[in-house]
Amino acid sequence: MRDVVIVGGGPAGLAAALVFGRSRKRVTLFDAGEARNAASEHVHGFLSRDGVKPSELRAIARAELARYSGVEVRDARVLSIEKREPFVVHTDREKVEARRVLLCVGLLDELPQLAGMTACWGKSVLHCPYCHGWECREKHLGFLPRTETELDFALLLRGWTDRLTVFSNGVKLDAEMKADFETAKIRVDERRVVGLRSEGCDLRAVQVEGGEVAIDNLFVHPVQRQTPVVAALGLRMLDENSVWVDEHGETSAPGIYAAGDLTTPIHGALLAAAAGAAAAYKLNTALTKSSMREKR
Ligand SMILES: Cc1cc2nc3c(=O)[nH]c(=O)nc-3n(C[C@H](O)[C@H](O)[C@H](O)COP(=O)(O)OP(=O)(O)OC[C@H]3O[C@@H](n4cnc5c(N)ncnc54)[C@H](O)[C@@H]3O)c2cc1C
DSSP states (O other): EEEEEEEEOOOHHHHHHHHHHHOOOOOOEEEEOTTTTOOOOOSSSSOOTTTBBBHHHHHHHHHTTTTTTTEEEEEOOOEEEEOSSSSEEEHHHHHHEEEHHHEEOOOOOOOOOBBTTHHTTTEEEEEEEEHHHHGGSSEEEEEEEEGGGTTTTTHHHHTTTTTEEEEETTOOHHHHHHHHHHHOOOEOSSSEEEEEEEETTEEEEEEEEEEEEEESSEEOOOOOEOOOOHHHHTTBBBBSSBBBOOOSSBBBSSTTOOOSGGOSSOOOOOHHHHHHHHHHHHHHHHHHHHHHHTTO
16 A cells, blocks of 8 residues: 555656655656656756756656655556545556545647647747747747637737737737737737648748738647546536645545646646645645554
8 A cells, every 4th residue: 555646747746756755655656758848848947957858857856756765656647546545546557555646647738720730839839938938039929819818918928029919810809908919019910820831840930811920939828628537536626627626735535636737727847846745745744644643
């Protein structure tokens, strides 16, 4: 029996494993190996690791975990979790029993269906200016919103460039937004977007009906979905995309905790690592105190 099974070995899961290892807990971390940011060449904004490769960040963390005898890291996908204590976590090869489960599986991105999108994603088509804005500063940026509620993201993007074109692509701008864009000198192209022209992974232009607009980097917000293993648990949701957790990091299923991108709309590697560590502090505190009380 393990104290905790951690599902997911991105920044959240790895940071949690480090806390548990140092707390002398016996934990198993399963990782399916599909990093959310795998399409990117660099992780930016991670204190002391700014610009590291995503795979290198994970490798450094795994090497640190190897110092702690209580931590096992396994490359395997968790297929299902039996939602009762002791929890039984199934992969295609084995099943592991645990007193608690910590979900750190991140989210799935569904890219807009546009020719050229997949090749450019994470390289020249981006989603987060805090991650990649510095590298695109002062370039001609584009933004392709999905919905009206996303439009004011363009005002944020203007912080990195004074050459910004919003491809509204059928999304309607109200009078107030038009006035904001005019004041901020944000161009709006209302033509239908039909594709991206790129050389390899370098975006050259956004193709619109009847022409194209030369653009260096395009920002989009993919639809995000929970992973199948989380969806199958039927957990309470905070909003459409995020799993609800209480102040201890526990989900609506007692004994199942969650941390990282799957619990919040604000995503970043350092934020996820901090969330994983915080959840592990709380979970370890609860587990340790209850073990001590059981000895009475
Ligand atoms: C293209 C892109 C670029 C980004 N660039 C940056 C950046 O420069 N700086 C920054 O701070 N943030 C960046 N981010 C955001 C950052 O990657 C995430 O916020 C961070 O990775 C979230 O960490 P996490 O541990 O919650 O989830 P993830 O990093 O997504 O890790 C989840 C892990 O769980 C595994 N998993 C999923 N399901 C299962 C299962 N059933 N069984 C076992 N394992 C499973 C996955 O394979 C994955 O390895 C970027 C995101 C994207 C999409």
